[in-house]
Structure formats: C-alpha cells, structure tokens
Amino acid sequence: MDIKTLQDLLDTRRFSEIRNQLSDMQEADIAELLEDLRIRESLLVFRLLPKEIAAEVFSFLDVDRQSKLSSLVSDQELIELMDELNFDDKIDLIEEVPANVVKRILQHSNDTERTLINQFLNYPDDSAGSLMTIEFVGLKKEMTVSKAMATIRQTGVDKETIYTSYVTGHKRTLEGIISLKDLVLSDTEAIIGDIMETDVIFVNTHDDQEYIAEVFKKYDFLSLPVVDNENRLVGIITIDDIVDVIEEETTEDFQRMAAIEPTEIDYLEASTTVLAKKRLPWLVILMFSAYLTEMVMNGNNHLIVQFALAIYTPMLMSTGGNAGAQSATLVIRSITLGDIKFKDFFQVLWKEIRVGLMVGATLGVLNCIRIFITNGDIYRAVMVGLTLICTTTFAAIIGGTLPIVAKKLKLDPAIMASPLITTIVDVTTLLIFFRIATLILA
C-alpha cells in the first residue's frame, strides 16, 4: 500500500480495509507510511493495528514521531509500547519526549529500572554509554555448551542479540565472549571457559561514537561489549546502531565542510530561525574575513582603473577556490577514513605541489589561448595564465595541508573545507594577480 491509497482509505473512513491491508505488510514499511501522515491520522492508523504489530511498528518509527505519539496515547498504551522497545531505544525516546511524558514513563517503571534509566541518561551524547543496550545474554565460564544453549533459549527472546554471549566472572567483570556460531558448532559437553574467546575487544562507556564505529569497521563485528572503569560489563552495542552513527557523523562532516554549525535536526522540520542560526556564524566570520580582499583591491585601484583588470578577478578567484576545495575534500575524506595521518604530511604536500602545477599549467595555457584569441593582447593573456598557475598550485597546497594541520591541533579537519580555503585563496589570488600585473604591465 502506498501513502496515497492509505490517505484515500482514511478520507473515506474505510478502517477495516486499512487494518487488513496493513497486516500483510512489513513493520518497517508501515512505520514509513505513518511518518508521512499527519500526527492525529497516524495515531488513528496506529490504533487500528493488532497490538503486537503496533508495538513492533512503533519501534521502527523515528524518535520524533515516537515522541509525538507518546504524548497522545493512554497510560496503558504507553506501558505496552515501552515494554516492546529495547533499552537503548527507550533511553533515546525518554531524551526526546516532553517532561510530563517522562514523568508518566518513570511512574510506571520499577525502582531498579528507574535507577538504570537515570544512570543511562547521564552518559554523554555520542558516547558508548548512550549507544549501548542492556539486553545481552550473560553466561558463566563453568557452564557446558548445552547448559549455555538452555540459558539462551530461556532468556533469548527479550535480548537485542543472541548471536554473541558474554561471559562474566566475579563482580560482573568481562572474561570472554562466545558466538552462537561457535556454540552451535561445538560439542554439547564442551565447557564455555575452554572454548570462549578471551582476547576480547571492548570499549569503555565514555569512548566516543566515532571511535566505536572505527572498531566495528576494522573487525567486522556484529556487536561489541561496553565496560565501565572497573572493567565490569555494563552493556553492548549492536551493528544497526553503528550504521546510524556512521550516517550521523557523515552528515556532521558535510555540514562542517559547508560552514554550517553541525545539527541533527531534520531539514523539513526545522524552523527558519533555527536554520538561520546554524548558518549565520560562519557566514559572518567569512564575510568579515573577506574585508581583506577589499583592502587588496583598494590598494591596487590604480591598476584596476588603468588596465581594466577587475574583469579577470572573479574567474581567477573561483578557479583557485575550486582547486583548493578539491584538494581539501580529498584530504579531509582520507583523514576520516584513516588513510592519511600526520606522518604523511610531506607526502601530501609534495603530491599537491605536483598536482597543482599540472592542473594549474593546463588551466593557465587554456586561458592564455582563450584570452589571446578573444582579446589579441599577449601580455594580458600571459598575465592571467601565469596567475592561474600560481594560484591553483597555492590553493592545492593550502587545501591539502591545512586539514592535516587541523587534525594535529585536535580540530575537526572538516572545518578546513572549501569556505575557509576559498577565503584564504581569494586574498592570495588577488595579491598574486596584482603582483604579476605590475611586473608585466608596468
């Protein structure tokens, strides 16, 4: 069923047909439909669903829609929905809903759960603590494989994953892990302690999500244990959450590289004021930095007037800016993927010098020919061509090296992207251009 059909059925109030058609669909698809409806209508459709499907669908909704629905449902419905959520998703939702809904949720939780919720709410955003869930299978190393399988059968239905089990010892310290694959393929009488993996990769509750994503990518894990400062196992992180983290970090990089303050808000949902606030700071900084170009232009006004030089400045600046943006983007992305490190600084520098010269020479010659053909003045043609070579090479060097320097200074390399590079390149381009013009024309 598509959204148009659903809207038609809603408008003509054919509710039983909606119920029938939706019951055959995947929960994720139903969730997608609900997100496209107005909130009151989505509540109506949501209540048409059989209870067990409804709870599943709810877990697939984005947090914003979950939060809005939570404010509208009855206490009984709220309890059922919260029961179905994994603990990490529950925490995400609690962070989003209005205070009165938080209160309702906490009222219906028992003491242990309330304590846990409060503890999890305190983990910093973007930390392992804020990503992990508590629903994992715990085993003891004295168990046999058949006892372990029995434990999994008893407790597995409520776990986020049963494909890795975690073996803990005294005071919940993490002693090993064992995959369900190994359990299934091992002799039923084998002892967990003998067959478990003891050389376990784990993270700490305060580790940053970007680092955690790297761990997942490097080892091809499906899940990863999280321990506290006393090495006690407190939760696990699963691969589906990591996919979201990668998307989130990428979005942040894109935003920083376009001189936008990173934001997690949905573009269509965000208010004009919020969007403007995220965009203004860098625009203002860059605009005032461009005052330097005004000074350079002013200082060379006699040249501009005498030889009508201003006409070439937009093309020169934009070409330099584009070349710099290319270098910056290639290098920033390689830093993010771990392919370029600080030790590669001089290799990058040398590469950018050569690429810059090669690209600049091509552009310079092409433009030299173009100006000579259209204008007939060889001095002008050479002047613009030479400027292009110098400015493109300079832009390549700046674009390629500044992100590495930023990384070394513990700044996000992404801020050294096109807008900032462009501003630096603009000023330099003008300086180079007027210098060359003075040499050739004067």
Next chain:
Amino acid sequence: MDIKTLQDLLDTRRFSEIRNQLSDMQEADIAELLEDLRIRESLLVFRLLPKEIAAEVFSFLDVDRQSKLSSLVSDQELIELMDELNFDDKIDLIEEVPANVVKRILQHSNDTERTLINQFLNYPDDSAGSLMTIEFVGLKKEMTVSKAMATIRQTGVDKETIYTSYVTGHKRTLEGIISLKDLVLSDTEAIIGDIMETDVIFVNTHDDQEYIAEVFKKYDFLSLPVVDNENRLVGIITIDDIVDVIEEETTEDFQRMAAIEPTEIDYLEASTTVLAKKRLPWLVILMFSAYLTEMVMNGNNHLIVQFALAIYTPMLMSTGGNAGAQSATLVIRSITLGDIKFKDFFQVLWKEIRVGLMVGATLGVLNCIRIFITNGDIYRAVMVGLTLICTTTFAAIIGGTLPIVAKKLKLDPAIMASPLITTIVDVTTLLIFFRIATLILA
C-alpha cells in the same frame, strides 16, 4: 605491537620474536601492520605467521595489498589463501590482480568454480551481484528444527553467516528465511515450513548497491538474499559489506560535491597524473563558465572605474557562494538520506526564501554598518547591504532547489554542490550589484 617496534625487529632480523608477538594479536590488527610495511617486508612477516593465522590475516588486508602479495607467493600458498577467502572477497581479488595471477587462480579451480567465477565477474560493478557471496545455509521446508540444526552444524563452518538460513524449493526458488534465533528458540520438532518467514525482502542481482544499502538501513537486516530474474536464490549480501558500500557512496558524494570525478583510488597511492585527470574536467568547465563574469564586469567597466566598485565584488561573490553552498549541502544530504523528495520542492523553496531573507538581512545590515563606519558614504553602505540581501536569498533558493531538480532529472544531486552553485551565484551577484549600483549611484 606498533609499526615502529615491528620495523625495528625487522631491521635487526629478530624474526622469532616477531612471530611470537604477532601470534597474540587480533588478525585485523596484524593486517593493519602489514599494510604499513613495504611490500617485500610484508611478505616476509606474512610468511612468519602460523598458516591458519596467515590466511585469516590475508582476508583482512585491503584488496590492493592482497593483490600485490598474490603476485609474489608460490602456487601452493596462493591456493591456501584463496581457500580461506569468502567467495565475494575472492571475486574482488580476482578483479584486482594481474592477468597472470588470474590465470594461476583459475588453473587451480575446478570446473564448477571456474564457471561460477566467470559468472560473478560479469555482474556490473556496484550491483547486488558484485556484492553477494554464495556461502549461505540452505534448508528445505519439510525439515524439522533439529534436522535443520544438524544441517547447520555440518555445513556452517564454511558459511559467511549461519544466523539466517534460506529455504529453497523446486529449482532453487526462494521460499522463505529463518533466523538462527528462531531455530534456537523453537521446539526441536517444529517444521521449518511452518515457522519460517515467508514475506521475505530480497533484491535482484542487478539492483544498485545504493538501493541495497537503503534496504539494510530501513529493515535493520544482518543479511539479505539475492535472486536472479527467475526468482532463484543465487547469493546473499551481509551487513559488513554494506558498511563498506555506505563509506564508498559517501566518498563519491564528497568528491562530486567538490567537482572531482568520483574515484575509488587511494589518495596516497594515486599518481599525480591520475589525480590531475580526475580534477581537471570540472575545473575547465567551471573556468570557462566564469567567462560570463568577465562579460558582466566588462559591460559595467564604466561604473567600476567611476565609483571604484570592484573592491566589493570579491566579498559579495564569496558570501553569496557560501550561502548557496550551505543550502545545497543541507538539501543534498537530506535527499541522500531520503528525507527530502520531489514532492517537497515547494516546501524547500519557501523555507529557503525565508532563511535566505533572514540570513541576508543580517549580513546586509552588518555590512552596511561596517562600510558606513569605515567609509562614511551611506549610499555605498546601502548599496552593498541591499546587494547582500538579494544575492544571499537568490543563492539560498538556487542552492536549495537545483539539487531536487537534478534528482528529478535522474542526475546525481551531488553535482549541484558548491562549485556549480558558486559559478551561477557569481554571475548573478555581479548582475544584481551593478543594477543596484546604477539605481543608487547614477
């Protein structure tokens, strides 16, 4: 062990110590060390490893390093390494190695495998066929759970995943799937056909990898079946490959948005010529498009000369370009994540008009004040301020809407990123500026 220690041990030829220290490490970490060595040294270290570890480490190396090592090892070593690789990784490697190594690999494969390899090599790059592997667990719907578990125990060790099994019928048609979780939690006498999931989400061998990544993200799958045009199950795709696809597609987007021809090559490994070739086409196109700015400047040279207007043009153009880049980036990213569709065109347009006006007004007023203070000429101040409001709003509209139009025209929205937007905005900024200047100053 870090790379420096390893290099020291190599230089002093303490091979048994290398062997001992490496044996305690994770295979993925050893692979990372090998990638940082010169190729001959990495072969030496590789041969120091116990056989079973060596094969595992090999599977963690990037394809480039795998390919280089393959050219150097003996036939016997090559056979052992290929045996350890999953089929999808084997195909990736065969696509990379020199022809003589391909020949050696095919010589040591049997007829069935050779046919399969040839078939897989024919799937288009970036298609489901090129991502999938053939190592999945196949079940029949008549089986009981205990028979199914026995099958998994027998065949599971060589499979890419055993956490989902695929139930096929007549002529290998896909009839259902069942997770190991469901198998473990079900009664051992239950019949697979009764408990399997029949409403299976699958993809076709020719589906694009970007679409496949979306399917994984939407449904939170760990693996996904791939069928051919006759609905026969031919392979499966696993989540670890999807993480790579997401990274790859993101890198492509970054490159396109910086006017670079998308390339998968490693920055540090790529030759100067290759990098220059990827960067030149768009630079040339954009440079020649900037000829328009020359025409506009030329046509207004009398104004420039009479009122020294050129000094403001760099700042105006770069501010407009930055504002446009911000809008383009926000919208392109939202399109990629599926948050903005063509039906949202007018909502985006209306939002960008308001944001553009709000941002533009702020920038305009700030600059107006700045120029009035430094220059004292209220006419100039107003002229620049007004231009900023118009140009920022225009840039926001263009940046916000062109990517949506591109998507509708089946182009990659990412090409409508800052470089192209900047060029359009540059010309328009100049036109607006000289028009306003004529009105105010003339």
